[in-house]
Amino acid sequence: MTDLVRIKRFVARPVLVPMNLALQTATGAISRAPLVLVDCETDQGGRGHAYLFSLTPAALKPLAAMVNEMSDMLAGDQLVPFEIERKLTQRFTLLGLAGLQRLAQSGIDMAAWDALARLRKLPLAGLLGGVPKPVPAYNSKGLGIMPAGAAVEEAHRLLAEGFDAVKIRVGRPDADEDLKAVRAVRKAVGDGVTLMCDYNQALTVTEAIQRCRMLDDEGLLWIEEPIRHDDYAGCARIAAEIRTPVQIGENFDSAFSMQGALAAHASDFVMPDVQRIGGVTGWLRAASLAHAAGIQMSTHLFSEVSAHLFCVTPTAHWLEYVDWADAVLARRLTIKDGYALPNQEPGNGIEWDEAAVAKYLVD
Numbered sequence: 001m002t003d004l005v006r007i008k009r010f011v012a013r014p015v016l017v018p019m020n021l022a023l024q025t026a027t028g029a030i031s032r033a034p035l036v037l038v039d040c041e042t043d044q045g046g047r048g049h050a051y052l053f054s055l056t057p058a059a060l061k062p063l064a065a066m067v068n069e070m071s072d073m074l075a076g077d078q079l080v081p082f083e084i085e086r087k088l089t090q091r092f093t094l095l096g097l098a099g100l101q102r103l104a105q106s107g108i109d110m111a112a113w114d115a116l117a118r119l120r121k122l123p124l125a126g127l128l129g130g131v132p133k134p135v136p137a138y139n140s141k142g143l144g145i146m147p148a149g150a151a152v153e154e155a156h157r158l159l160a161e162g163f164d165a166v167k168i169r170v171g172r173p174d175a176d177e178d179l180k181a182v183r184a185v186r187k188a189v190g191d192g193v194t195l196m197c198d199y200n201q202a203l204t205v206t207e208a209i210q211r212c213r214m215l216d217d218e219g220l221l222w223i224e225e226p227i228r229h230d231d232y233a234g235c236a237r238i239a240a241e242i243r244t245p246v247q248i249g250e251n252f253d254s255a256f257s258m259q260g261a262l263a264a265h266a267s268d269f270v271m272p273d274v275q276r277i278g279g280v281t282g283w284l285r286a287a288s289l290a291h292a293a294g295i296q297m298s299t300h301l302f303s304e305v306s307a308h309l310f311c312v313t314p315t316a317h318w319l320e321y322v323d324w325a326d327a328v329l330a331r332r333l334t335i336k337d338g339y340a341l342p343n344q345e346p347g348n349g350i351e352w353d354e355a356a357v358a359k360y361l362v363d
Helices: 057-074 081-092 099-119 148-159 175-189 205-215 232-241 255-263 279-293 303-310 354-360
Strands: 007-025 028-042 047-053 135-139 165-169 194-198 246-248 319-321 334-336 339-341
Touching: 007 057, 007 099, 007 165, 007 354, 028 057, 028 099, 047 099, 057 081, 057 099, 081 099, 081 279, 099 279, 135 303, 148 165, 148 175, 165 175, 175 194, 175 205, 205 232, 232 246, 232 255, 255 279, 279 303, 303 319, 303 339
Parallel strands: 135 165, 135 319, 165 194
Antiparallel strands: 007 028, 028 047, 135 339, 334 339
């Protein structure tokens, strides 16, 4: 391989894959994962892989089209992720660097970093200056809004997959039902299991203070997104009024929005999402902000790439594990004794099961 590697194209393929567990949150139910698979092709034959989660099937084709539009802009350019990020940011500044644009740019970024890691024959963590190592993970693919008895059964099922930490969704119409479910799961799994909860932005500030106080004695590691994600002043009020740490960040659309949240003291922890924060490049910037602020940083979804990023995150806290892409992956992220084990081979560990991709492809 010569030092000068050029981009041939990025290819986006929309798929709609079944989830092993349907997830009911306070804002809706998810039973199939709408994913856009992104491949980076280079003039030296190397490929990089990443995937995006479009949240709704309605966004699959527009998101894939956005990736393909960016591909046309980048064809022939050198495979240099920071330069790719600079060019796309410049081109889309007037449109706005959020929404589908941000997701597509992040997918381009992740696939580019993966291609570069493979060409350099390094795991992604190694390319970034770290080393692949076990990172603490919690199972987040289930425990949606459900009756307390069902939640207990599902908690045991999730823990049996090699975890000692799980997250439960809250935000039922009746606050007492939330409390009942949390208490039932806590009693069933014992104090040795780490338990988090997530409101998925379901509450007002006043409701959040009242409800979070109800959960203050339940041994939760954090209470996640109790209110609208961008109400940093409201989040700061809640964090000041309750004892349980507040967690936000999956909706930061750049390191700049995270900087605003940190300045407002909006939360005790942060958990950026790699597809919203700007891919690998955006994550590195966010990790520096968390380090400077002395605040612990967790991940949101995208377990395969995030496991590598955690290896170079100074204040790494918890990796969120979901298996929503497993149906189209040739190999799955390994979980052992409560830890995720990033691959040691070149790249980020993502390889496609092409037969499965063909099966779930959206025309």
